[in-house]
Structures are given as structure tokens and as C-alpha cells.
Amino acid sequence: MTGHGGQGLDRRGFLTAGAAMGGLASLGMGAAAGPAFAATRRIPGASIRGPYLDLTTPFGTMTGYARLSGNIDLESTTHGWYQGLVMGVAPGGAVRDICGFRGMSSYRLVALPDGERGYRRLLREVVYYYDLKTGEVMDEMVNPFTGEKVRVVDIANDPFNHTIREYLGPPPNYGGLNPDQGPREPIPFLLDWQQDGDRLLTSRHIHLYYRSALQPDKWPRESAGENVQVSELFFFNISLDDMQNEELTTVRHGGTWTRVTPWLPWMLMGQAPGHCLYLGQMASVPTLADVPEHIVRDTERRHPEYLTAPDSDYGPNLSSLEMYALEQEPAPVQEPASHE
Template sequence: MSGPELTRRQSLGLAAMAATVGAVGIGASAAAAGSAPPFQTKIDFKDPKWNRDSYARLDADIDPTKEKIGWFRGNVYGVRDNEPVRPLFIIDGFSFVRTKRLEDGSYRRMLREVGFYRDIKTGEILKTWHNPYTNEDVRVVPIANDPFNFTISEFRPQPPSYGGMNKDKPPPEPFLLDWRYGPDDTVIVTTDIHMLYQNALQPDKWVRESSGAFNRVSEMFTYVIKRKDLENPKLTHVKAVGQWSRITPWLPWMLMGQAPGHISYFCSFGAYDSVNDIPADIRETARAMDPKWLAAPTEDYGPSLSSLENYAREQKPAPVPAGWTPPQPPPPRTLPPK
């Protein structure tokens, strides 16, 4: 899945390289330590290699001796016909990511992430949740993905395979993202992905957990970056803040079956400076699960699965009560007579 790590260069060699090609925007933050590869900093929205290097610096730290700690937090909503969108709970999570430079100049991004659901009113971490659609208490299963890896190259990444569930293999195309200049000397970039693939939770086995034979999932990201940081040859990681949205079937632990409707995540994200910046309750809950969640992978392994595939591997189908049917949305509303 990955090639060997790029051989480290001596600090003197890196410094000389930076001095030689600095005029065209090549830099490395850890030149003194010799731990980071050269990268492009001169902004060129139409250059696939600049897109590769810039996105890798946003998504991770291209110095393989360092790890980036990402955070995400927001609300999760239930969406059904004939009723307002309903806030269900808060999602609060973090990730640790490391990169490995490959022989062709691309980056292997190696990540593990956890996310915990909080009560929408109290903010407490949920172990059980009262499902208002079914009027029952259900056991909450947090997000725990280890790993979620992919390669950042000058070609657009292939969609995740989710352990072979997603068969979509579009032809190669240059890695060109939707960049634009924003106000106050910022740069804004948006990415999205839209998938329809076979569900690991097939409804004949996972009657109450499965939304159907296929999953329809979309994810949308918006990053806001300081332009001076993007152009800074000393920064192997560029901090950004932004928003992440995800549209996905009902979460399997909600036990909604093939009920009409779906889930929508709407979150902010950014990066922490230290593990101590992670909110103490979710940090210690993750540590109690396994200390590995508080460090980035050091090796490339797989498969890379989403929480849906992990659920199929780690959980068991819930019992189906006699006469159970999926909850249905309210009937259509009608306008009052004139």
C-alpha cells in the first residue's frame, strides 16, 4: 500500500537546497533537523504538485517525526419528511495523523480518530440515548476508526474502498482543488465526495441497524487558511479552521432500520497544539478504551474502514421484537382552507 519512507537528508544539505531553490518557493520547516522533505510554497492553484504539498500540509504535518492532532465538534441532526430538522446530539472528537513521504513524491497519510456523542442539552458523553423516533433507549457506539489512511499525490485520490464495499474506480485526474482568495488575506479551499456503495450491514441480517442494501454518503469540507502560513517555507503543517458536513444514513446503533430519512452532521474543525488541549472527558474516555487513540500510527496498515464497516465487524445484530416496523415520518401537512 505504501512505498518506503524518503531517506532523511542531512541538515546542511537541506539548508543548501532551501537556499538554492527558495526563489521558486521550496521550503522545509525542519531543515536544521533534516526530518522534512522539500515542498512547494509558491501559490499556484493550477499546479497538481502545489495542490499535493499544500493539502498534505493542511491535512497533516509532512515532517514524519511530528503528528498533527485534529479536532471536530458540532451537532448531528435527524432529517425526515413533513417535520422540522431535529437536533439529536453533539459530536466531539479528535484524530492523530502522521505522514510518510513516498518515492514518487506523494505522501501516505496515516490516521486514527475517535468521536464521542454528547447530550444535546447537558453536553455529557452519552452511553445510552433516548431515540425520540422509536421512543426507546439505545446503546451509543462512538466513532473509533483505526486506521483511515490514503495517499495524497498529484492525482486525485481514489474514493475509499471501505474494505472492498465501494467498487467505484474513476479514471486518474490531476489533483486540483477548489481554491480561492478570501477576505483579510486568507485562502479558502473546499472539497467534497459523494458515494453510493454496498452496505456492510445488509438488511437481511442487520434488520434494525441497516438502512438498506446501499449506503449513500456525502462529505463536504471548507478550510480557511492564512495566506502567509501557506506561503511560509518554515511550516510543514499549516493550521486551518473550517467546517465539515456529512450526510449519511441513520446511525446503526439508533436501530431505525430502513426508516425514511437520514442523518446530517454539521461541524467545525481545526488542530490542537498538544494532547492536553483535548477536552479532558473525551481524552480520558479514549485513553480508557486504548492509549493508542492518543498517538498517530507509526506504520501503514489497514484496511481503512468507516464507522459503518467497523460496526459490522465489531457489533452483533439487535433482537427484532415481534411486530416491529421502522418508524415512519408524520403524514404530509396540508394548508388550511382559504
């Protein structure tokens, strides 16, 4: 295998994760690598360095990543879908399965203003939590750590936009909760591209620590603390021939997504020690018809506007925690439940 230098994730790129359950079973993926889509056609001499893109350069990485993140025709909407497992990690016992998750995102690329080289990605994303026994999306569930019946809240982020350039930008601002630290030297946008036969592999990650929108004094049952500690890790499995096919303005791919995050606020765990761990597989596909039918049905029923990408660049970009603080009300305080 051959590889070249990489960077951490400057902004949360896209939430496209899914597991080997449901519709993924028909896609023929490896357990660790995610869906592995066949090449559209063979490109003689395809490698990390060409013949179309030299992925060891910032321009090649920017253009390649833009084609993974949308369609550089600047017209078409592309989609991500994801499915996987949410687990709870608490002291004094084994990790527990909490529920499954699945969902989709819709996004498109637009040109940057004033002729600047790069792309603006306009995205909205939705996630549903489902019962691992029945496969049904849940509106309520029994918290396996407390035994309390809780109301389940979908993730519905509209928008979560970001800019793709030849250099890394600042981390997500989350409406001012994670303020920019000021001017810094530009860092070239380079990824750790690895060639494995006719496959192209790479990854991105981000580690964040910022002030929570759910402060314990107002949200005693929902808040895990005054600050949020979150990590996201993305792994991409791509056809090398497709990446080096100049005729393709978008590149279909699969991979895996991992997220380390505080207890979900609707679990009503308060400041109990521990956290949630998401692990799923992901796919990015060129049309809505390529998204598994059960995820499209979920979205038609619960959040139909998420079947299409944003039509303009609006904001602010907020994560599910900030959206929860805006849209929900604090749960009534009660006597603390025991955590087994």
C-alpha cells in the same frame, strides 16, 4: 475574492470537524468559517500563486494540502479535533436534533515508496456522542424518533489512511464494498482556492453510493438498506501567510464539516425513510496540547490509543459502518415502533 479551479474529494481526507461549543468558544471563529488561527508571521506578497507555493498547480496543491493534512517533516504527529450536531431528517416534520458529537484524530505523513513524489497519510479517528443538555458523552440515549432507549456506539476507525499525490486516486474501497472501477485517465489534483484578504479558503467533497456492510436480512433493525448513500463536505479556513511560509512544515487551520449519512445503526431505525445530517466545525493543530482538554480526557478514558498516530501503514481502511458490522451483533427483532 479570487479563485481557481477545484476537484471533488478522491478519498475521505480527514475527519476534523467541530462546533462553536465547548473549547471552540475560546478560539475566536466565525459561525460559518470555523476557527480562524492568526498567522505565525507575515509573508510579503503572499497570494494564491506564491511566493512559496503556486496553488494553481498540482504540485502546489499537493504540497499545500499535505501541510494541512499533517507534517511534511515526516516525523511529527499532528491532530484534528471536531465538535458539532447530529440531526435527523425524516418525512412529515421538521429536522430534529439528536445529539452532539465530538472527537479527535491523530495522523502523520510518511514518504511514498520508490521515491514517488507525494505522501501517505496514516490516521486513526474517534467520535463520541454527547447529550446536548448535559454535555456528557453517552453510552445510551432515548431515540427521539421512536422513544426507544438504545445503546450508543462510539466511532473508532483505525486506520483510515490515504495517499496525497499530484493527481486524484480512486474513491475509498471499504474492504471491497466500493470496488475500484478500473483504470482511468489521471485527473490533476487542484482545489478551488479563494483569497479573502489575509485568509485562504477552500473546500473538498465526496459523494458515495456502495453496498452496505449491514445488509437488512442479517441486520433488520440496524440497516438502512442494501446500499449506503453518503456525502461529506469539508470547508477550510487557513492563514494565507502560513500557507506561503516556507519555514512551516504543517499549517494550522479550521473549517467546517458536513456529512449526510443513513440513520446511525445503533438508533435501530431499520429501513424507515430519512437520514442523519452532521454539521460541525473543525480544527487541525500541531500538538496534542492544542486539542481541547475535554476531548483529550474523553479519549484518555475511552480510547487512549487514539492519542497517537498509527506507527505503520496497515489496513484495510473501513468506515464506521463497516466497523459496526465487524464489532457488533444484530439487535433482537421486535414489533416495529411507530415513527412520529
